[in-house]
Amino acid sequence: MLKTVAAALIDHLAPFEFGVICEVFGLDRTDDGVPPIEFRICGERPGEPLRATIPGVMFTPSDGLDGLRDADLVALPATHVREEYPPAVLDAVREAHANGATLLSVCSGAFFLGATGLLDGRHCxxxxxxxxxxxxxxxxxKVDPDVLFVDEGDIITSAGTAAGIDACLHLVRRELGTAVxxxxxxxxVVPPQRDGGQRQFVELPVPECTADSLQPILAWMLDNLAADHSVAALARRAQMSERTFARRFTGETGTTPHKWLTTQRVLHARTLLEESKLGIEEIARSCGFGTAALLRHHFHKVVGVSPHDYRRTFAC
Structure with missing residues (x-):
């Protein structure tokens, strides 16, 4: 049961990520049927202001580190990533976990949590x-770069910023039920649960090739994504044997011609979904996938959501 939540604050914390924790766990929503939650704001030196990542913004913890000791949940908001974290705070987080507390990190708060050693051997x-x-x-x-959050039972880690909302609401759903x-x-005014992962928010750069002999081939492939590019045809254009071309291509781009081309087609499809009014079938043909079904398959594999869901989120 989730009755007591303690936020562990250190210097240079991120206001939005801390605000997410406050919004989900710190507001009294008993009038709406939400069970009461005791919310503590804890720091190494209670009453002493801590700097935020935004100049001029300060936060003052009202409770000391002993407020973590018997909490049901200890939340670690994002902070500036640093080489060392306050030893006393790390010890207090470890002690709270040993006493049965669930730990939750938001965004770069995972570094804070990682410094405790409690993520060793864990998915996060x-x-x-x-x-x-x-x-x-x-x-x-064991880092998963493609998800919005990871639930390891007694430890939950979330990806950047808004993914903290997903993780917090997931924890509420797990502990207090779907209705709450x-x-x-x-x-x-947010969805109770989002689809997909953070892959859909990652900028996927066009892989660069440092070999001058392959630059014209890559440029031609990008200009002709709808064409059928076989390794044999590409090798002929590069005036190489198929084996030499495949070896050179992999060595310079880090992937095979087929995978490179598929990624570029997905990137182009992503741009068209954002900026054009073309239908999914038209986008599939213009990107070289041929059918909407094939586009959906590869798009979901690379981006993590369907073309339709991606357009709904990112279209201009």
Whole structure:
């Protein structure tokens, strides 16, 4: 049961991500039928203001770290990523977890949680921009870069910013039921549950090729996405054997001609979904997929949602 929630604050915290935690767990919604939740704002030195990531904004914890000790949930909002985290706060989070608390991190708060060592051997996530750095800092953690949040039972980690809303509402749904989660979501004017993962929000750059001999081929392929590009035909255009072309292509782009071309077609489809009024069948043909069914298959595999859902979210 979720009766007591404690937010653990440290210097340079992100206001929006902290606000998400306050919005879901800190407001009194008993008039709407939401069970009462005791909400604590905890810091190493209660009463001492902590800086936010926005200059001039300060937050002052009202409770000390002992407020984490018997909490049902300890929430770690996003903060500036740093080399070291306050040892006393890390110890308090570890102690709360040992006492049975569920831990929740939002966005870069995963680094704060990772510094406790409690993510070692666990599945987790964080904002897509931090994935590589996170993997380097915490190699024992099992990072999933494609999801909005990961529920490991006693530890929940979320991706960037708004994904914190998804994770918080998921936890409410898990602990207090669907009706309560829906009530809170309605008050926040957000969907109770979103489809897809953070892949749909990631900028997918066109893979670069450093070999001068392949640049004209890549440019030609991009200009002719609707054409049927076989390795044999591409090798002839590059004046190489098929084996040499395939080896050179993989060595320079990091992937096979087929996978590279499929990704470029999906990227082009994504642009058309955002900026054009073309139907799915027309987009499929113009991108070289031929049929809407094939477009849906590859689009969902790369982006994580269907073309229809992507357009609904991102169309101009």
């Amino acid at each position: 996530t964080t904002h897509w921009r931090y994935i590589k750095e996170f993997e380097q800092r915490f190699p024992e953690a 989660a829906t009530t809170i979501a309605r008050r926040m």
